[in-house]
Structure formats: structure tokens, C-alpha cells
Amino acid sequence: MxxxxxxxxxxxxxxxxxxxxxxxxxxxxxxxxxxxxxxxxxxxxxxTYTGRPSIVTEVPRFAAHCGGARVILKREDLNHTGSxxxxxxxxxxxxxxxxxxxxxxxxxxxxxxxxxxxxxxxxxxxxxxxxxxxxxxxxxxxxxxxxxxxxxxxxxxxxxxxxxxxxxxxxxxxxxxxxxxxxxxxxxxxxxxxxPEMVRDFHRIIGIEARAQVLDLVGRLPDAVIACVGGGSNAMGIFHRFLDDRGVRLVGCEAGGLGVASGHHAARFSAGAPGVLHGAFTYVMQDDDGQTVESHSVSAGLDYPSVGPEHAYLLETGRAEYRPVDDDAAMEAFSLLCRTEGIIPALESAHALAGAMTVGRELGPDAVILVSLSGRGDKDVHTAAAWFGLLPEGTRS
Amino acid sequence: MTAVAQTLAACRAQGRAALIGYLPVGYPDLAGSVDAMRAMVEAGVDIVEVGVPYSDPLMDGPVIQHAAEVALAGGTKVTDAFTATAALAEVGAPSVVMTYWNLVLRRGVERFAADLAAAGGSGLITPDLIPDEAGEWLAASDRHGLDRVFLVAPSSTTERLASVTAACRGFVYAASTMGVTGARTSVGQAAEGLVRHTREVTDLPVCVGLGVSTGAQARQVGEYADGVIVGSALVRCLVDAVDRAEGLDRIRVLVSELAEGVRSSR
Structure with a gap:
């Protein structure tokens, strides 16, 4: 070992x-x-350069679609370079x-x-x-x-x-x-x-700041912390400070793509198996021979057939749960945050927002949910405009 | 002692380096790859390195990547490596399988080892498995009497050379340069030093790979190594040929030149 x-x-x-x-x-x-x-x-x-600490923003108009739970966004989208x-x-x-x-x-x-x-x-x-x-x-x-x-x-x-x-x-x-x-x-x-350890440690600041900010804002810890998981760096960053807070649910949202049943997704924990890719033993989307299977997601940042090994460990120990969020649900949450709060999220982060809508309904109106808004959506405007049919007539998507 | 180890010992007794030729199974298809491997043997390769195509071959340069993509697109399976190994054993040719680790893990280390031994293969070369991570393979290779060939590199420290070679059986694969597979105009200066340092910590044969493509290079490397490993240049013979017959001809011509090289080194 x-x-x-x-x-x-x-x-x-x-x-x-x-x-x-x-x-x-x-x-x-x-x-x-x-x-x-x-x-x-x-x-x-x-x-002086990144703009830390990043703020948290409570989003009540968005939260109305999350079963009435209080929803607080950790605004990593406001960092220099946008994520x-x-x-x-x-x-x-x-x-x-x-x-x-x-x-x-x-x-x-x-x-x-x-x-x-x-x-x-x-x-x-x-x-x-x-x-x-x-x-x-x-x-x-x-x-x-x-x-x-x-x-x-x-x-x-x-x-x-x-x-x-x-x-x-x-x-x-x-x-x-x-x-x-x-x-x-x-x-x-x-x-x-x-x-995996080093990158997590450089991102731990997300959870350290957010935990203190939520305590300050609502006077208690959140009931759930939700983040999207591609490789899983923003998720490990925000989860890590909460690992010992056993009452806080940690929820990772993977790309469900066109649906896990379709085979076109990046839901490693739903449809992958333990294996090695890119130097780590973790969950990998692979065929019966061990060849890597191509992933799919509307979000390029989640479109990856493997995932960080610490997430595999958190899954197996039950400390975190991982859910697939398909393209449609992510795009709905994307649109909703734009229209209710004036924030255009990255498509990756929209998967976490969709997760908050589901988890909020499960937990009910007394719950407090912290969501990692890992990036801003400027880079995705073209994809989203094509998705929602907002491009001028005759423009190619 | 495996067939590969016996062959290396016999070459050493003859005072020359062994010639080890790599080809990926399934390129251009299973039958074509087996024909090409047998052609290598007929033309003078001492040991065949049977490559298993993998979707993410991070130690391979463009030529072998291309062949792997074609082989996988054509439906090549891991079990084809055992088929090729058996076909080589049938004509008395010693072989060793080169595979990325996930393909072994997925099949199950024990099952892979059993299948390989049953096919008459001598062992495995594992480019992305270091001995530190190889507990299961060390045990399975012991149970099935298989060679386990780990790599050493010009960047390896003396401590790493000692621990890696201690885990090897059959031979040690010395990567001639820092980098991926592919023909180079000259084999790295580092190779000879690496072989010398490796010999200070092990009695196992030390074979040099990465970048060897010509008879002159084979002769030069054969002066100090126990084996000369050629891969991309052989694959290129098949890639560049207009048809299969020409591919086999090109293989025979290149192998003859390489075989002459290792026989004229010392």
C-alpha cells in the first residue's frame, strides 16, 4: 500500500x-x-488578485422552486477568471x-x-x-x-x-x-x-469560508452541501471542511447527460466501475474489457469518464451521496437562476442547482442548503442560447 | 524459468543481445497481426512483445496510438492477446504481453495471469504499473510462474532502481529516454548510463526500449544491453504498406537488418 x-x-x-x-x-x-x-x-x-473571500448570496426567489428551503450560493463564479x-x-x-x-x-x-x-x-x-x-x-x-x-x-x-x-x-x-x-x-x-490531496487542499478554502459564512448568516450549519462533480475539485473543496459535521449531508451531482439509461452520460457512480484511469484507482466508465467508454454531457467540464478517488471513498463510506442530473434538469435550473436571481451560472454549476431543487423538496421548508456556484456562465451563453432557441433565425448553433 | 528468460540466457551465452519485437494485436486485424508476429520470428526476432490495444495509451507515441485506435475500432478484445500468444507458442516463439494495467484489473489479475499462462505466454510488461502498486500481480505471477517486467527510466533514483529491479523477474525494461514510444534519430545518451546503473543493483537481463528503429541503432544498443526492444518502427512497416503482403515484406526486411545489428555489436 x-x-x-x-x-x-x-x-x-x-x-x-x-x-x-x-x-x-x-x-x-x-x-x-x-x-x-x-x-x-x-x-x-x-x-488581491483572486478576490477572496468569495461572498455567499442567499437566493430566495430561486429557493421558491426548491421546496421553500433556504438556499445559499457560494460564489466561486466571482473569482478572477470566473471559476x-x-x-x-x-x-x-x-x-x-x-x-x-x-x-x-x-x-x-x-x-x-x-x-x-x-x-x-x-x-x-x-x-x-x-x-x-x-x-x-x-x-x-x-x-x-x-x-x-x-x-x-x-x-x-x-x-x-x-x-x-x-x-x-x-x-x-x-x-x-x-x-x-x-x-x-x-x-x-x-x-x-x-x-488528489494537493488539489483538494488548495480548494479547501471554499468550504472553510462558506462554513463560517453560513454560520454567520443563519446561525447554524446547513442541512446539505451540494456541488457538481466532474473530476470533483470544487466539490472536494467545499465538502472537506464539513466532513466531520456528521449532520450535514454532502451531495455530489454528476452529469446524467441524456439519461443514465441512454448510455450517453458521465454518471461514473451510477454506471461506472472501479478501475484505473489517468494514474488513479477510482470509478471509471469502462466496457467489459476495461477500455474507457466515452462520456457525454451538455457541460464540457463534467464530460469526463473518471472521477477523483476521494469521492469514490466518500461514496463507499456513505459520507457523501452522488446523484446523476440529466441535461434537461440542469438546463432548467440554469434558466431558473438566470430569471429569478439575475445570475448566469456555468452549465457545470447548474447541475448542482438542479440537485438543490430536488434535495430542497425532499428536506422541506425548514432546511438550509449550501450550493457551490463553481463558475459563471459567460462561456456557455452560446450553448444555452442554442438550447433555448434564442439565436437569431438562420444562425447555426 | 520461462521461455523468455531461457532465450535471454541463450543470447547471453552467444555473446549477443536479444532482439525483441513489439506489435499490437488486432492491427490491422487479429489474423493480420498474428501473421506479422510470425513473420518477425521467421526473420530473426528472438522474443515477441504482444501489445494489447488500450483506449488511453499514455506511454505511446502517435504510431502505436494510431494502431491501437484502428485495432479497437475493429473490435479487438483483450482475449485476442491470448490467441496471439498461443499462436506464437505453437511455432515455439517466446512471447511477453505488454498491457496497460486497467485491462488486467478489469479481467481480474488472477484470471488474466491464469489465461496468459495457459496460452503459453512468459509474462507481462506493465508500463503504468509500478511495483509499489503491484501486490496482487506479484502474488499472481508467483502462482503462475510468470515473468513480471517493470520499467526503469533515466529519472530513476538509485533507490528506485533497486526496489523496481528487486520486483522484476525475466528481465528489466530500461526506457532509453524520457518520453513515449516512437522512432528517434538517435537513442538517448542516457540509455547506456541507465543500463550501467541498473546492472549495479541486479543480475537480471536489462533490455532497452524506446526509440530504436534501425540496424545501426540496434548494434549500438546491443553493445551494452541484453536485449534491444523495437516497437514503433515495426508498427510503421504495417501502417505505411499499401497492402498486407507489402507490410509483411517490410517487416521481414527491417527485422533482418535489426537481427544483423544485434549480431554485429560485440
Whole structure:
């Protein structure tokens, strides 16, 4: 049994060539976590650059559709670059400099992690290459332009399914080739140890702030904390501070796509099985032979056939529950938040909002629900406009 | 001692490196891949490395990725690797299977090992499994008398070289450069040093892979390694050919050149 296990999940299933870099990273992040200089610098950047602490917003008009429960949003969408991703990226970019490396690489699906990485690289003077599936570069063209404006090189990946999982493969190939100069800024709580722990720790601030803010606002802990789960970084970030609060239900919302029965989804916990992908033993969507099955979601950020190993552990221990939310329900919640509260959420976060509508009805009007609004929806305006038929006549979706 | 281990010992006794040729099963299809593997053996490959196509081959460069995609699209199954292994055993050719770990996990480590042993395979090369994570495989390979080939890399520390080679049986796979599979104009300078350092901690044969594509490179690597592993350059013979007959011809020509290389090293 190696370090970095969550029960049976996690581990390091990568080529031997990467082991020294993983050990170097593990040592660097452990030292940094107790180094006042590092902690102070990250805290300063979050205060003066990210815009932390992010606020919480109570949304009563939206909550009327959630069985009358009180609904409070943790506004990670208001962070610089528009999502929670910057929390992790700034931490890893500072570690990159401490390790004496000059180049960062990243994978991205929807482009939010790529944009955050390109941003941190610009801020700290690092070379930056972002791998992105060719299909994703087409459906998220705006974010490709943002990354290039920030000085990053964006490389479209044309192998396999040409989506996020293939971008991860290509980033790992780059890393094994250039590991002396390069740090791989992995964007979520999966991959080989220490990534799942390290990325979670950089996102823990979400839950630390939110727990205090909810106590301050309502005078007690929430009954449920709800977050969307692609790889699962915003969810681990907001869940972690609540793990010991046994009365607080933790609910992760996976992409149900066209419905779990259709086979076109990213509901790893409903239809996947334990296996290895991208360096971690966790739940993976796979066929009888162990080949990875392609996922589907209206939201590019949840369109991933695997999930962070700590989520697999929270599922197996019963500490958290995971529900599929299909495209239709997510889009309904997306529209509802826009119209009732004047907030356009990311499609990923809309899955958590849909989860709140269901959980709120289950818990009733006395409940308090905290929802991670992990990102803003500017990047999704085109997709949503096409979905709701809002594009001018003759415009292609 | 497995057939692979015996072959490596015999080559060592002859004072030369063994030639190990990789091809993925199922490319261009099952029968075509078995024909190509047998053609390699007839032309002078000592050991066949039977690759199992995987959807996410993160240690492989573009040529093998392409072949894996075609093989999977054509319906290649994990069990085809056992079919190919058995077909090689039939003609007396030693073989070892190269597979990413999830394919073994999904089948069940014990069941995979039993199937491989029954097919006459000597063992497994596992590019994304390190010994630290391999408890179940160490036990299953012991039960079935299979070789277990883990990788060492130019980045491996002395401690890692010692612990990885201690877990190996059959041979040690030394990755010549930091990177993925694929032909290179020169085999990394790091390879010879890595082999030397590896020999300081193990008596097992040390075979070098990644980047070898020509007879000259095979001769050069054969000067210091116990085995020369060639993959992408052989796959390319099949990819570039206009038809199957030409693919087999290209394989025979390249293998003859490589076999001549390992025989003229020392």
C-alpha cells in the first residue's frame, strides 16, 4: 500500500519515469503547506488578485422552486477568471517556481482550467502550454482565444475522442518527456498521488469560508452541501471542511447527460466501475474489457469518464451521496437562476442547482442548503442560447 | 524459468543481445497481426512483445496510438492477446504481453495471469504499473510462474532502481529516454548510463526500449544491453504498406537488418 490512498482508492498508476517528479512535488507541497512565506504569498494573491473571500448570496426567489428551503450560493463564479479553478492553479504555479521549473502544462475541457493556468503563468512569468481536445476547442472557441491572449500555446488534441480525457493523455505524454523543466498543473482532484490531496487542499478554502459564512448568516450549519462533480475539485473543496459535521449531508451531482439509461452520460457512480484511469484507482466508465467508454454531457467540464478517488471513498463510506442530473434538469435550473436571481451560472454549476431543487423538496421548508456556484456562465451563453432557441433565425448553433 | 528468460540466457551465452519485437494485436486485424508476429520470428526476432490495444495509451507515441485506435475500432478484445500468444507458442516463439494495467484489473489479475499462462505466454510488461502498486500481480505471477517486467527510466533514483529491479523477474525494461514510444534519430545518451546503473543493483537481463528503429541503432544498443526492444518502427512497416503482403515484406526486411545489428555489436 502506497501513500495517497483514500481507503482502497487513489495511488500512483503512472510510468516509472514520473515517480521522481511526483515525489519532488509531494515534498514541495508538504514543505510549502507549513512555510509561512508560501502560505502568506498565496493568501496575499487570493486577497488581491483572486478576490477572496468569495461572498455567499442567499437566493430566495430561486429557493421558491426548491421546496421553500433556504438556499445559499457560494460564489466561486466571482473569482478572477470566473471559476474556482484559480484557487488550485495559483497554488501549483507558486510551487512550480519553488521547484525551479519554468514551464507549466495543463489539460482543459471547457477551458476554465486552461484559462486559469494561462492567467497564473502570465502573472508569474512561466511558459504555458494547454492541451485541449479538438472537439472542445471548437465548442469552447472563446476560451481558446482567451488563453492565447494570455500568452499560452493551445494545442488541439486530435487522438481518441478528442475531448478532455485525450487532453489529459497528451499532457501526461508531454510531462514524461519534459519533466525536468515542466510542472503539470493538473486541474482536478484525480491523477497520481499527490495530485488528489494537493488539489483538494488548495480548494479547501471554499468550504472553510462558506462554513463560517453560513454560520454567520443563519446561525447554524446547513442541512446539505451540494456541488457538481466532474473530476470533483470544487466539490472536494467545499465538502472537506464539513466532513466531520456528521449532520450535514454532502451531495455530489454528476452529469446524467441524456439519461443514465441512454448510455450517453458521465454518471461514473451510477454506471461506472472501479478501475484505473489517468494514474488513479477510482470509478471509471469502462466496457467489459476495461477500455474507457466515452462520456457525454451538455457541460464540457463534467464530460469526463473518471472521477477523483476521494469521492469514490466518500461514496463507499456513505459520507457523501452522488446523484446523476440529466441535461434537461440542469438546463432548467440554469434558466431558473438566470430569471429569478439575475445570475448566469456555468452549465457545470447548474447541475448542482438542479440537485438543490430536488434535495430542497425532499428536506422541506425548514432546511438550509449550501450550493457551490463553481463558475459563471459567460462561456456557455452560446450553448444555452442554442438550447433555448434564442439565436437569431438562420444562425447555426 | 520461462521461455523468455531461457532465450535471454541463450543470447547471453552467444555473446549477443536479444532482439525483441513489439506489435499490437488486432492491427490491422487479429489474423493480420498474428501473421506479422510470425513473420518477425521467421526473420530473426528472438522474443515477441504482444501489445494489447488500450483506449488511453499514455506511454505511446502517435504510431502505436494510431494502431491501437484502428485495432479497437475493429473490435479487438483483450482475449485476442491470448490467441496471439498461443499462436506464437505453437511455432515455439517466446512471447511477453505488454498491457496497460486497467485491462488486467478489469479481467481480474488472477484470471488474466491464469489465461496468459495457459496460452503459453512468459509474462507481462506493465508500463503504468509500478511495483509499489503491484501486490496482487506479484502474488499472481508467483502462482503462475510468470515473468513480471517493470520499467526503469533515466529519472530513476538509485533507490528506485533497486526496489523496481528487486520486483522484476525475466528481465528489466530500461526506457532509453524520457518520453513515449516512437522512432528517434538517435537513442538517448542516457540509455547506456541507465543500463550501467541498473546492472549495479541486479543480475537480471536489462533490455532497452524506446526509440530504436534501425540496424545501426540496434548494434549500438546491443553493445551494452541484453536485449534491444523495437516497437514503433515495426508498427510503421504495417501502417505505411499499401497492402498486407507489402507490410509483411517490410517487416521481414527491417527485422533482418535489426537481427544483423544485434549480431554485429560485440
Amino acid at each position: 502506497t501513500a495517497g490512498r483514500f481507503g482502497p482508492f487513489g495511488g500512483r498508476f503512472v510510468p516509472e519515469a514520473l515517480i521522481p517528479a511526483l515525489e519532488q512535488l509531494d515534498e514541495a507541497r508538504r514543505k510549502a503547506a507549513v512555510d509561512p512565506e508560501f502560505v502568506g504569498e498565496l493568501e496575499r494573491l487570493h486577497r 474556482h479553478k484559480i484557487n488550485n492553479v495559483l497554488g501549483q504555479a507558486l510551487l512550480t517556481k519553488r521547484m525551479g521549473k519554468t514551464r507549466v502544462i495543463a489539460e482543459t475541457g471547457a477551458g476554465q482550467h486552461g484559462v486559469a493556468t494561462a492567467t497564473a503563468a502570465a502573472l508569474l512569468g512561466l511558459d504555458c502550454v494547454v492541451y485541449m481536445g479538438k472537439k472542445d476547442t471548437e465548442r469552447q472557441a472563446l476560451n481558446v482565444a482567451r488563453m492565447r491572449l494570455l500568452g499560452a500555446e493551445v494545442i488541439p488534441v486530435t487522438h481518441g475522442s478528442q475531448t478532455l480525457k485525450d487532453a489529459v493523455n497528451e499532457a501526461l505524454r508531454d510531462w514524461v518527456t519534459n519533466v525536468d523543466s515542466t510542472h503539470y498543473v493538473l486541474g482536478t482532484v484525480t491523477g497520481p498521488h499527490p495530485f
